[in-house]
Amino acid sequence: MIIKKIKAPTYEQAYELMRQSIGSKAVILHSRYVTEGGWLGFFKKEVCQLTVGIEEQKQRTPSYESTFVKEAQNVNTYIDRLEVTPTVKKGLALTAKMIEDRGVVGGVTVYNQMLQAVIKPQTTVIGEKRICCLLGPTGVGKTTTVAKLAAHARYEQGKSIAFITLDTFRIAAVEQLKKYSEILDCPCHVAYDASELTALCTKVNADMIFIDTPGDNYLHSQLADPLVQFLTKRSDVECHVVLSLTMKSSDLEELLKPFSPITIDSFILTKKDETRTMSLLTELLYKRKEPVSCVTTGQHVPNDLCYPTAKQLMGWLRLEEEHNGSSV
Structure with missing residues (x-):
């Protein structure tokens, strides 16, 4: 899989730039806001950064393909239960595939590592302002x-x-x-x-x-x-x-x-x-x-x-x- 990063002022603009430059086969693996630019630490701006994956076309041996399909079905069963949108589902499935390609086996293990790779939750407290x-x-x-x-x-x-x-x-x-x-x-x-x-x-x-x-x-x-x-x-x-x-x-x-x-x-x-x-x-x-x-x-x-x-x-x-x- 080819990994690329796309930056734009907003998520919507970054998504549109991805569609125009890469096409519909690109899958968003992760999104976050980062600061860049500036001079001596001043005038930095916040932009949305999309980490995008593009699947490479390659031949697989029959035995390897059979093993992958069996594992992918197992992981995708768990992904299906999340009932997320097709875009998110595709991104999760491709991330799971990348993890499996590194030799990780077992549906539960792959699923949990997939979540760890793409989801980075943040928390905060209420009441810091009046x-x-x-x-x-x-x-x-x-x-x-x-x-x-x-x-x-x-x-x-x-x-x-x-x-x-x-x-x-x-x-x-x-x-x-x-x-x-x-x-x-x-x-x-x-x-x-x-x-x-x-x-x-x-x-x-x-x-x-x-x-x-x-x-x-x-x-x-x-x-x-x-x-x-x-x-x-x-x-x-x-x-x-x-x-x-x-x-x-x-x-x-x-x-x-x-x-x-x-x-x-x-x-x-x-x-x-x-x-x-x-x-x-x-x-x-x-x-x-x-x-x-x-x-x-x-x-x-x-x-x-x-x-x-x-x-x-x-x-x-x-x-x-x-x-x-x-x-x-």
């Missing part, structure tokens, strides 16, 4: 997750907290968050537009402010411009995108396009207890550079929330690990 804003599609559990994060800050870190909700569309959304605020003994405010949100963030006296935003069908809509301006102009706001692990991996790329105008500080993954496949996690870690901050494993507040390490995230994908909420 304002924590949760964004995401409808039905992923943003309000419940906001309450869990606030409870952690209140009881585990001893911080004073406050809620601000923008979700005035969903029935009983405000009442739900106000109920949590009563339990946590903290104020809850409602903002009807970006100007009110800005005023409240200045007025509210708390160590941490948690903002709950309305969900939307981001397959067909964009982030509201006033909210984008609020999130991009302030330096004291963390933006965390909430995704459900029950989502289809094939929808991930389109779902995340509306968030391109903002900086995503982390992904929060929910409903791990409601799925036995890690397709979305695999797709996310394969394609995106942003870290994972926390994972929810149930509806109980403030419990059913964990802050996984990179090793734990990999463990959820490895064959010997349990793929449900009990493994957290």
Whole structure:
């Protein structure tokens, strides 16, 4: 296999450059953002680097071919269970083939080494900035997750907290968050537009402010411009995108396009207890550079929330690990 590296300002541009220069036979083995250029350490810029594999055409002896097919079917069975998109699946399969070509045998061993080669999870913590804003599609559990994060800050870190909700569309959304605020003994405010949100963030006296935003069908809509301006102009706001692990991996790329105008500080993954496949996690870690901050494993507040390490995230994908909420 021939390995090449392609660089461009964004993932989308790098992907298009790959298609134009190499063609449809190229497979993305790994993607990450790197810094390059500059002068004396200044003016460096961040670019997306794709590591691309191109399969070489070569003859195999019948006996070697037979052995490879048997092993490849074994590994591909495990890859199929991930239920990832065809692009990611092809990249994983080619990486597995490269590992087998080095003499590694056994489906489980090849599979785990394949994951180790192409997936490099990053993790982070929430709360390094004063304002924590949760964004995401409808039905992923943003309000419940906001309450869990606030409870952690209140009881585990001893911080004073406050809620601000923008979700005035969903029935009983405000009442739900106000109920949590009563339990946590903290104020809850409602903002009807970006100007009110800005005023409240200045007025509210708390160590941490948690903002709950309305969900939307981001397959067909964009982030509201006033909210984008609020999130991009302030330096004291963390933006965390909430995704459900029950989502289809094939929808991930389109779902995340509306968030391109903002900086995503982390992904929060929910409903791990409601799925036995890690397709979305695999797709996310394969394609995106942003870290994972926390994972929810149930509806109980403030419990059913964990802050996984990179090793734990990999463990959820490895064959010997349990793929449900009990493994957290």
